[in-house]
Amino acid sequence: MADTTQSSTQAGQPQATQSQLVPTTDSEAAGVVDTSTASGRFNRFDNPWLNPKLIWGMGILIFIVLMGLLGQWIWNTELVFTGSTPLRLPPLGFENLRGTPGVSEFPLGTDGAGRDLLALLIVGTPNTLMIGAIASLIGMSTGIFLGFTAGFVGGRVDDIIRILSDVMITIPPLLILVVFQSAFGDVSLIMMAVLIAGFMWQSPTRLIRAQVLSMRESGYVKMAQLSGASTMHIMFREMMPNLIPYLFGSFIANVTTAIVTAVGMEVLGLGPQRVPTLGRVIYDAINSGALIQNLWWWWGLPTALLAIMFIALLLVNLGLDEVSNPRLRKM
Amino acid sequence: MGGIPSSYIVNRLITLVLTVWIAATLIWIIPRLSPVDPAEVMLGRMAAGGAFVEGSDLILEQLRERFGLNEPRWVQYLLYLRSIITFDFGLSAASFPTPVSSLIAQALPWTIGLMLLSVIITFIIGNALGAFMVWERTPRVWKVVIPSLMIFTAIPPILSGLLLMYVFAVQLRALPLTGAYGLTVEPGWTMEFALSVVEHGTLPALSIILVTFGFWTLGMRGLMITVQGEDYVNLAKAKGLKPRYILYKYMVRNAILPQVTAFALKIGLLVSGQILVERIFSYNGMGKLLYDAILDQDFAVIQGVSFIIILMTAISVFIVDLIYPLIDPRIRQATERTA
Numbered sequence: 001m002a003d004t005t006q007s008s009t010q011a012g013q014p015q016a017t018q019s020q021l022v023p024t025t026d027s028e029a030a031g032v033v034d035t036s037t038a039s040g041r042f043n044r045f046d047n048p049w050l051n052p053k054l055i056w057g058m059g060i061l062i063f064i065v066l067m068g069l070l071g072q073w074i075w076n077t078e079l080v081f082t083g084s085t086p087l088r089l090p091p092l093g094f095e096n097l098r099g100t101p102g103v104s105e106f107p108l109g110t111d112g113a114g115r116d117l118l119a120l121l122i123v124g125t126p127n128t129l130m131i132g133a134i135a136s137l138i139g140m141s142t143g144i145f146l147g148f149t150a151g152f153v154g155g156r157v158d159d160i161i162r163i164l165s166d167v168m169i170t171i172p173p174l175l176i177l178v179v180f181q182s183a184f185g186d187v188s189l190i191m192m193a194v195l196i197a198g199f200m201w202q203s204p205t206r207l208i209r210a211q212v213l214s215m216r217e218s219g220y221v222k223m224a225q226l227s228g229a230s231t232m233h234i235m236f237r238e239m240m241p242n243l244i245p246y247l248f249g250s251f252i253a254n255v256t257t258a259i260v261t262a263v264g265m266e267v268l269g270l271g272p273q274r275v276p277t278l279g280r281v282i283y284d285a286i287n288s289g290a291l292i293q294n295l296w297w298w299w300g301l302p303t304a305l306l307a308i309m310f311i312a313l314l315l316v317n318l319g320l321d322e323v324s325n326p327r328l329r330k331m
Numbered sequence: 332m333g334g335i336p337s338s339y340i341v342n343r344l345i346t347l348v349l350t351v352w353i354a355a356t357l358i359w360i361i362p363r364l365s366p367v368d369p370a371e372v373m374l375g376r377m378a379a380g381g382a383f384v385e386g387s388d389l390i391l392e393q394l395r396e397r398f399g400l401n402e403p404r405w406v407q408y409l410l411y412l413r414s415i416i417t418f419d420f421g422l423s424a425a426s427f428p429t430p431v432s433s434l435i436a437q438a439l440p441w442t443i444g445l446m447l448l449s450v451i452i453t454f455i456i457g458n459a460l461g462a463f464m465v466w467e468r469t470p471r472v473w474k475v476v477i478p479s480l481m482i483f484t485a486i487p488p489i490l491s492g493l494l495l496m497y498v499f500a501v502q503l504r505a506l507p508l509t510g511a512y513g514l515t516v517e518p519g520w521t522m523e524f525a526l527s528v529v530e531h532g533t534l535p536a537l538s539i540i541l542v543t544f545g546f547w548t549l550g551m552r553g554l555m556i557t558v559q560g561e562d563y564v565n566l567a568k569a570k571g572l573k574p575r576y577i578l579y580k581y582m583v584r585n586a587i588l589p590q591v592t593a594f595a596l597k598i599g600l601l602v603s604g605q606i607l608v609e610r611i612f613s614y615n616g617m618g619k620l621l622y623d624a625i626l627d628q629d630f631a632v633i634q635g636v637s638f639i640i641i642l643m644t645a646i647s648v649f650i651v652d653l654i655y656p657l658i659d660p661r662i663r664q665a666t667e668r669t670a
Contacts, residue, residue, distance in 0.1 A: 264607050291497055291508070303490050
């Protein structure tokens with residue numbers, strides 16, 4: 001029995017190291033995009049958390065969130081309802097195929113069902129981001145718990161957690177969610193986030209497990225053990241601070257995956273039906289033939305906004321990698 | 332299987348079987364937690380649709396018996412497992428009485444074809460660009476161009492697909508907007524059909540390639556940096572070997588190994604991405620089948636498609652896991668030592 005567990009840990013090893021390797025190389029590569037110069041990096045009081053990628057990424061994300069929060073006060077969000085505006089008006093400064101110019105009343109144009117695009121974006125963007133954040137948060141907490149448990153308890157428990165995360169990482173979440181939604185019908189935003197979270201715990205679990213296994217042998221943990229610190233103390237006071245950049249990075253990566261999954265569901269026509277989300281707007285646009293009718297603002301604006309959001313998330317992730325891996329900073 | 336230790340294979344095999352079993356079970360349990368049982372709804376719909384099909388009563392009666400709808404739940408579960416192993420997913424409610432498996436058999440080749448094509452192209456382009464990013468003889472221009480292409484990596488393929496559709500199909504009218512082949516072309520082994528397939532496949536494949544090659548490029552870059560500092564590369568340079576020869580035979584060949592494992596982690600995402608690309612392009616694959624089934628609320632098809640795609644994913648991961656120790660002897664030795 002001991003034999004098989006040994007070899008199974010070994011067999012799992014290349015995968016575990018690879019999964020850690022990938023984000024690291026990610027940021028190394030994008031280091032070339034980095035606009036910062038080498039100067040100033042020699043200052044030992046320089047805060048790694050203030051690197052340009054992280055600032056830009058966070059800046060864009062905060063802007064998007066603020067747009068959603070403040071937008072609801074500035075703009076009339078009643079315009080997200082069908083038939084509240086004229087149909088198919090182009091954005092301000094453009095003309096649609098019939099030659100109607102855009103009006104300042106609806107600066108980003110309107111869709112084929114008489115909804116204001118700006119209002120849709122203001123209401124839909126926070127919804128989309130919220131699904132990502134909630135799913136990732138739940139997945140993260142589960143991952144932290146399982147990862148620490150596996151790393152600390154070891155033995156049978158570790159085997160079960162490891163195999164389960166290996167198995168669940170293979171199943172594409174989209175398909176199980178499709179089955180769920182087609183059986184249950186409409187779901188709420190929160191429900192959708194919870195469902196996606198069911199597929200977001202595997203990679204943090206694996207990451208934390210691998211880290212805990214390597215940290216357990218390190219000097220300061222041994223020291224803490226010898227001085228009689230409790231397991232809880234070691235976990236949260238000794239190990240946790242070292243894991244924070246990893247956890248943030250994993251969190252952001254999961255937010256991205258969760259949003260991609262959510263948008264995928266919405267583009268398939270599933271997901272929350274009564275609240276506007278960016279994916280839902282794209283779904284309506286494709287289904288009404290907005291591409292052929294040259295109503296580019298209808299599908300184009302939510303697409304562009306999503307793309308910007310994903311790029312911002314990528315930047316944040318690369319920035320966090322620099323925090324956790326000092327060698328990357330000079331690149 | 333040459334030098335791969337059997338414990339490694341058994342281990343991977345157990346993971347494969349567990350994955351498929353858990354997925355199958357989830358697909359079975361989920362609808363039964365729902366207040367309305369789709370199996371009942373489906374039978375009702377089939378009965379309504381079957382009024383125009385001869386002998387439909389008989390078929391429905393057989394179905395009822397096969398699902399074991401009057402039996403206890405665990406018998407139903409066992410019956411379900413038995414039928415799913417034989418790829419028997421029942422009959423489609425929307426196009427009654429076509430078996431789901433034959434619908435899937437029609438769609439699957441398109442999906443696999445598109446996927447193999449885009450994965451192979453992506454792998455080659457991605458790794459080549461990654462290697463060139465590190466190679467000291469790459470022209471400076473490329474060292475600026477390649478990293479800026481990386482920005483696409485952040486975007487999921489549906490978004491790039493929409494953009495490509497708009498630019499190439501709607502604005503330039505250079506390529507067809509939707510479908511897997513032209514409506515006027517008769518499917519068969521003709522040149523005309525082949526051309527039509529290539530023409531229709533270009534945009535879907537491109538939208539996947541555009542956003543996924545960056546993953547390989549970034550991975551390859553990291554690995555090449557590691558390889559670059561190795562002694563054997565310095566030795567090769569000192570021996571005066573041609574730089575190109577060193578690049579291919581000494582650096583790329585060593586760096587490319589771990590890229591294969593990275594692939595196993597990516598398969599799931601690739602598959603879901605492609606499903607969505609097929610949906611927006613109305614490409615005749617599993618994605619379109621799934622989307623049509625969702626619209627028709629054809630639950631048997633949804634179940635069947637989901638199961639087959641998960642099975643495909645799990646088997647691909649299994650194969651990649653098996654290939655890896657074959658090409659990297661270090662893993663083989665590591666496992667042998669502990670076994």
